[in-house]
Amino acid sequence: MSDIEKQKALAAAKEQKHVERQKKIKASVDERVAQATEERGVLVVITGNGKGKSTSGFGTVLRAIGHGQKAGIVQFIKGSKWECGEMNILKQFPIQHHVMGTGFTWETQNSETDLAAAKIAWQKSKEMLSDDSLDIVLLDEMTYMITYGHIDLDEVITVLNNRPKMQHVLITGRACHRRLIELADTVSEVQPIKHAFKAGVKAQKGLDW
Numbered sequence: 001m002s003d004i005e006k007q008k009a010l011a012a013a014k015e016q017k018h019v020e021r022q023k024k025i026k027a028s029v030d031e032r033v034a035q036a037t038e039e040r041g042v043l044v045v046i047t048g049n050g051k052g053k054s055t056s057g058f059g060t061v062l063r064a065i066g067h068g069q070k071a072g073i074v075q076f077i078k079g080s081k082w083e084c085g086e087m088n089i090l091k092q093f094p095i096q097h098h099v100m101g102t103g104f105t106w107e108t109q110n111s112e113t114d115l116a117a118a119k120i121a122w123q124k125s126k127e128m129l130s131d132d133s134l135d136i137v138l139l140d141e142m143t144y145m146i147t148y149g150h151i152d153l154d155e156v157i158t159v160l161n162n163r164p165k166m167q168h169v170l171i172t173g174r175a176c177h178r179r180l181i182e183l184a185d186t187v188s189e190v191q192p193i194k195h196a197f198k199a200g201v202k203a204q205k206g207l208d209w
Contacts, residue, residue, distance in 0.1 A: 039166070042186060043171070047174060047175070051190070051195060061073060064136045065093050070133055070136075071090075071095045073098070074137075074139050075099045075121075085209060100118060122156075137170070143180070160183065171184075
């Protein structure tokens with residue numbers, strides 16, 4: 001056998017192994033897909049210290065709207081004057097939307113104001129979480145409200161458990177309480193490797209907000 005023939009034989013054997021490996025992978029994936037038959041609302045938690053949690057939540061809402069579904073959004077933490085690029089797009093659609101309005105806690109420096117605003121935002125959340133016309137609800141940065149004790153964790157869990165069967169819920173924010181993580185169907189943790197802000201680069205329109 002010539003060197004060229006040997007190379008062709010090796011290449012053919014390598015390709016055959018690749019095909020066999022891909023067939024096994026496909027069979028495994030097909031089996032998992034076939035077993036996933038339940039249809040119901042899914043609770044998703046997006047937590048961690050990295051950048052992109054809210055962006056992921058808003059992106060999922062946009063996906064749902066693209067399929068003709070109805071959405072509700074409550075933004076905790078953000079102030080009413082804080083421009084949100086995602087909402088500049090999403091507000092063009094008939095969605096339910098509430099902004100807590102007080103801004104970051106280190107800016108208000110008023111716990112009573114923050115608590116009152118959080119309670120109103122949570123009330124709006126409960127209304128959305130009982131509305132069976134909403135296919136998906138985003139509770140953006142709600143984890144902070146639980147950490148600060150502004151809203152009751154037991155009540156949050158009860159409301160989530162009693163929401164419409166087919167309603168999806170996204171919760172974003174750092175340091176999500178372990179009980180919410182245990183309750184969730186899907187949990188993603190976003191971890192930072194590098195961040196431009198730590199190198200002195202300011203938050204920039206279109207990239208960070």
